[in-house]
Amino acid sequence: MKNKKINTIISLLGSLLFLLGFVLLIPLIVSLIYRESLARIYLIPAIISLFLGVITRFKFREDEISLSTGMLVCALGWIIISIVGAIPFYLALDYTYIDTLFETVSGFTTTGITVFSNLSSMPKSILFWRSLIQWLGGLGFLTFFLIVTFRGQSGLFQLFTAESHKINMSRPVPNIFKTVKILWGIYLGFTVLELIILKFLGLSFFDSITHAFTTLSTGGFSNYDQSIAYFQQAGYTNYKIIEYVIILFMALGGINFLVHYKVLTGKVKELWQGIEMKYFWGIIVTITSLILLDHYLHFPLILNKLEETIRHTLFQVISVLTTTGYGTRDINAAFFPALAKQLLLLLMLIGGCVGSTSGGIKLIRVVILNKLFKRELKKISYPKRAVLPVVVDGNIISDSEIFRVIALLFGWLLLIVIGGGITALTSDLPAWNSFSGIFSALGNIGPFYFSVEKMQSLSITIKITYIIAMLAGRLEILPIFIIFNRRTWRG
Amino acid sequence: MKNKKINTIISLLGSLLFLLGFVLLIPLIVSLIYRESLARIYLIPAIISLFLGVITRFKFREDEISLSTGMLVCALGWIIISIVGAIPFYLALDYTYIDTLFETVSGFTTTGITVFSNLSSMPKSILFWRSLIQWLGGLGFLTFFLIVTFRGQSGLFQLFTAESHKINMSRPVPNIFKTVKILWGIYLGFTVLELIILKFLGLSFFDSITHAFTTLSTGGFSNYDQSIAYFQQAGYTNYKIIEYVIILFMALGGINFLVHYKVLTGKVKELWQGIEMKYFWGIIVTITSLILLDHYLHFPLILNKLEETIRHTLFQVISVLTTTGYGTRDINAAFFPALAKQLLLLLMLIGGCVGSTSGGIKLIRVVILNKLFKRELKKISYPKRAVLPVVVDGNIISDSEIFRVIALLFGWLLLIVIGGGITALTSDLPAWNSFSGIFSALGNIGPFYFSVEKMQSLSITIKITYIIAMLAGRLEILPIFIIFNRRTWRG
Ligand SMILES: [K+]
Numbered sequence: 001m002k003n004k005k006i007n008t009i010i011s012l013l014g015s016l017l018f019l020l021g022f023v024l025l026i027p028l029i030v031s032l033i034y035r036e037s038l039a040r041i042y043l044i045p046a047i048i049s050l051f052l053g054v055i056t057r058f059k060f061r062e063d064e065i066s067l068s069t070g071m072l073v074c075a076l077g078w079i080i081i082s083i084v085g086a087i088p089f090y091l092a093l094d095y096t097y098i099d100t101l102f103e104t105v106s107g108f109t110t111t112g113i114t115v116f117s118n119l120s121s122m123p124k125s126i127l128f129w130r131s132l133i134q135w136l137g138g139l140g141f142l143t144f145f146l147i148v149t150f151r152g153q154s155g156l157f158q159l160f161t162a163e164s165h166k167i168n169m170s171r172p173v174p175n176i177f178k179t180v181k182i183l184w185g186i187y188l189g190f191t192v193l194e195l196i197i198l199k200f201l202g203l204s205f206f207d208s209i210t211h212a213f214t215t216l217s218t219g220g221f222s223n224y225d226q227s228i229a230y231f232q233q234a235g236y237t238n239y240k241i242i243e244y245v246i247i248l249f250m251a252l253g254g255i256n257f258l259v260h261y262k263v264l265t266g267k268v269k270e271l272w273q274g275i276e277m278k279y280f281w282g283i284i285v286t287i288t289s290l291i292l293l294d295h296y297l298h299f300p301l302i303l304n305k306l307e308e309t310i311r312h313t314l315f316q317v318i319s320v321l322t323t324t325g326y327g328t329r330d331i332n333a334a335f336f337p338a339l340a341k342q343l344l345l346l347l348m349l350i351g352g353c354v355g356s357t358s359g360g361i362k363l364i365r366v367v368i369l370n371k372l373f374k375r376e377l378k379k380i381s382y383p384k385r386a387v388l389p390v391v392v393d394g395n396i397i398s399d400s401e402i403f404r405v406i407a408l409l410f411g412w413l414l415l416i417v418i419g420g421g422i423t424a425l426t427s428d429l430p431a432w433n434s435f436s437g438i439f440s441a442l443g444n445i446g447p448f449y450f451s452v453e454k455m456q457s458l459s460i461t462i463k464i465t466y467i468i469a470m471l472a473g474r475l476e477i478l479p480i481f482i483i484f485n486r487r488t489w490r491g
Numbered sequence: 492m493k494n495k496k497i498n499t500i501i502s503l504l505g506s507l508l509f510l511l512g513f514v515l516l517i518p519l520i521v522s523l524i525y526r527e528s529l530a531r532i533y534l535i536p537a538i539i540s541l542f543l544g545v546i547t548r549f550k551f552r553e554d555e556i557s558l559s560t561g562m563l564v565c566a567l568g569w570i571i572i573s574i575v576g577a578i579p580f581y582l583a584l585d586y587t588y589i590d591t592l593f594e595t596v597s598g599f600t601t602t603g604i605t606v607f608s609n610l611s612s613m614p615k616s617i618l619f620w621r622s623l624i625q626w627l628g629g630l631g632f633l634t635f636f637l638i639v640t641f642r643g644q645s646g647l648f649q650l651f652t653a654e655s656h657k658i659n660m661s662r663p664v665p666n667i668f669k670t671v672k673i674l675w676g677i678y679l680g681f682t683v684l685e686l687i688i689l690k691f692l693g694l695s696f697f698d699s700i701t702h703a704f705t706t707l708s709t710g711g712f713s714n715y716d717q718s719i720a721y722f723q724q725a726g727y728t729n730y731k732i733i734e735y736v737i738i739l740f741m742a743l744g745g746i747n748f749l750v751h752y753k754v755l756t757g758k759v760k761e762l763w764q765g766i767e768m769k770y771f772w773g774i775i776v777t778i779t780s781l782i783l784l785d786h787y788l789h790f791p792l793i794l795n796k797l798e799e800t801i802r803h804t805l806f807q808v809i810s811v812l813t814t815t816g817y818g819t820r821d822i823n824a825a826f827f828p829a830l831a832k833q834l835l836l837l838l839m840l841i842g843g844c845v846g847s848t849s850g851g852i853k854l855i856r857v858v859i860l861n862k863l864f865k866r867e868l869k870k871i872s873y874p875k876r877a878v879l880p881v882v883v884d885g886n887i888i889s890d891s892e893i894f895r896v897i898a899l900l901f902g903w904l905l906l907i908v909i910g911g912g913i914t915a916l917t918s919d920l921p922a923w924n925s926f927s928g929i930f931s932a933l934g935n936i937g938p939f940y941f942s943v944e945k946m947q948s949l950s951i952t953i954k955i956t957y958i959i960a961m962l963a964g965r966l967e968i969l970p971i972f973i974i975f976n977r978r979t980w981r982g
């Protein structure tokens with residue numbers, strides 16, 4: 001029984017490595033196009049992946065898997081492909097292996113915290129690989145889990161997260177593989193659309209495709225140290241429109257892709273009718289307004305700078321809410337006063353919609369917690385025996401689902417306390433700034449309240465903590481705890 | 492029906508005012524003893540209270556009350572006695588009425604945030620009144636709720652909070668009034684004991700009784716601007732022992748009084764056998780060790796200062812965990828590095844044991860959330876239909892109780908976000924420091940990460956926010972929301 005389980009795990013991980021082997025050929029081609037003579041750095045990990053993939057697939061047979069095994073495979077899968085995916089960075093650049101692993105995990109989990117500097121001097125294929133892993137990670141985590149659990153007991157993936165739950169509840173077609181195809185189709189379509197628009201607005205083809213990758217995946221890696229502020233600084237005439245376009249596509253990346261599917265098939269009302277979408281727009285309007293209010297309590301209102309201020313504010317709110325993490329202004333700057341800084345931290349916790357590429361706790365969980373809170377208040381005024389279910393979009397949320405949401409929130413807070421503590425203990429960062437780093441890592445956001453140079457110089461302990469946090473956030477906490485549970489490894 | 496309900500509310504509030512009228516005679520006597528000729532400032536509110544108390548008790552008749560009415564009466568009760576209890580401060584001192592109301596609410600809720608300065612120059616009877624309201628508030632909130640709900644449907648108070656729930660579950664005698672008598676007996680006994688010890692160690696009788704009041708009530712008001720650090724600075728030879736004695740009695744104030752009852756009746760094991768006590772001691776040891784570790788990573792270890800460092804650390808950990816808020820060191824000082832500051836903020840959230848005079852979310856809720864989290868992790872590895880209850884000290888915690896705990900936590904976080912935001916918006920405090928103020932107010936602690944002078948200078952908006960937060964924390968959140976619910980006021 002035990003061997004059977006471990007065989008299944010190895011076999012599934014082998015399949016994933018096999019796939020990674022082929023994916024590594026894409027930056028290889030890019031390096032050939034740009035005549036970088038870096039073929040070696042992609043061929044080595046590609047061959048390792050394909051070799052391991054083939055022998056594990058031949059040696060081990062797959063079997064039905066349980067929920068805990070599915071979670072375990074998801075967690076281990078992303079760790080393994082990050083370990084291999086880091087090899088090109090390690091071979092091409094002058095960083096320690098831990099730093100390149102950090103960058104790769106930050107990529108696959110679509111976190112976007114970078115420990116690399118002087119990005120614009122790097123080989124093109126390296127920058128391409130860096131943005132491609134974000135694009136693959138964006139929809140990849142969800143896909144991999146759907147496929148892994150689909151092999152298991154029927155209805156299993158319903159149990160897992162609100163994410164797969166919602167996907168299952170309202171997926172357009174009963175066949176899971178067709179659903180996955182539709183999701184990737186929409187993802188690819190939006191990416192191509194953004195690529196074309198950015199190219200049209202004056203970006204190079206290379207900048208257009210890499211930024212399209214990291215916008216739709218809400219990843220946030222840019223080819224420039226200045227992030228999106230680069231386009232203004234480098235004198236792009238269309239920089240304002242570029243910023244608005246990126247705002248639009250970040251928002252698209254943060255919305256449930258099944259909502260996109262419905263909108264694309266004619267049900268445009270879906271964009272604002274579900275409660276999660278109402279929260280999405282409501283939060284954007286409210287938080288943007290509050291930050292503007294806070295800003296103008298600290299700075300004079302100059303009319304011909306009003307558009308600029310609103311644009312920077314809106315950009316940052318959508319960037320953090322969708323967990324993209326692009327910047328046109330440093331969130332640590334005086335431009336964002338104390339309340340603004342608090343609100344951006346709050347947005348880091350919340351995150352985007354389920355079924356999107358966003359990280360964070362996800363809006364629907366905030367909705368559920370809010371409804372639960374109101375229900376408990378109501379209970380006090382109602383007769384003792386009144387039954388008051390928690391209803392979201394007409395569906396009763398079961399007690400066991402509510403408990404899962406709470407466990408997620410509690411695990412999240414626990415990791416914030418632990419990670420913030422480790423950061424504070426092993427660095428010279430103040431208490432608040434230490435917390436912001438772990439908020440950002442766990443929410444797969446990117447920015448935090450200290451400088452990128454500071455991040456690069458932090459201890460290995462902190463970097464490993466953040467690697468675990470980035471994975472934990474992307475896997476929605478529970479699988480990470482599952483790894484450390486002995487029972488999971490038993491038969 | 493509606494009139495009947497409002498009559499009951501008025502009648503109960505009248506009883507409370509009537510009681511307050513008599514209580515106000517105590518500082519009146521103190522002022523006569525010290526020949527301060529301040530009788531007037533106590534007589535005026537006493538007469539108002541007695542007058543209002545008498546007419547409402549004669550005019551209105553009481554009736555059975557519902558849970559929501561009980562909560563409403565508790566919330567309104569403490570607001571009304573604070574409004575009247577502030578009058579002596581307002582008449583004797585040169586502060587605005589809002590400032591004196593703030594101080595009174597801070598007193599009754601045992602928060603201990605002060606907006607008064609030059610305490611040692613104040614009339615003795617004023618300082619006495621200031622510490623007496625903390626002593627009355629310490630056990631008063633619990634008592635008042637027990638008595639109010641006892642009038643209602645039988646078993647009603649079981650529903651309310653873990654506090655009254657636990658009291659009911661394990662109260663020593665079936666009669667509620669006898670239970671209350673036992674609680675106050677223990678409270679009074681400990682207070683007298685501390686008074687005697689402090690007097691013996693060299694404090695004046697006045698300092699001994701007032702500090703005994705504010706230790707056991709975990710209130711934290713001191714007669715000195717320097718708080719407990721005063722005794723060292725003023726050259727008391729026994730200052731070390733004084734500090735250890737206060738550590739001991741703060742801990743006693745933070746422990747469930749029913750545990751004290753059991754210990755006093757011979758069951759000494761109760762001090763460490765229940766899970767809440769295990770958490771209590773475990774947290775003290777763990778957090779003290781972590782803070783010491785953090786401290787010594789930033790400061791050299793000087794052996795003949797080791798005892799002092801441990802003493803200051805232990806003092807602050809127990810002071811914050813029990814929500815007393817006394818200080819021998821400013822928590823904002825470099826003595827407590829970044830991790831220490833984070834941990835003290837975390838302790839502000841947690842608070843002491845149920846059935847104690849502490850504020851905060853209370854340890855037992857942290858236990859329940861932790862057990863729930865572990866249960867949810869277990870669920871993943873267990874067969875789908877396995878029933879895994881949340882068990883605390885051998886008792887199964889019902890789903891509805893878990894939901895109440897979560898609602899409390901969610902309401903708490905909500906108020907922290909709102910209160911921290913208001914502080915940041917209407918002051919020049921940074922984000923982190925703004926949050927610390929509302930953590931302290933809501934947890935009924937006292938200290939925060941800015942200076943007392945800064946607190947005194949903050950806007951009325953912030954002061955009113957903190958007044959609401961202090962009441963909300965002491966009433967455990969839900970009753971405050973109940974006030975703003977229209978349904979509560981209906982029949
Ligand atoms: K990101």
Ligand SMILES: [K+]
Pocket residue numbers: 601602603709710711814815816935936937
């Ligand atoms: K206090």
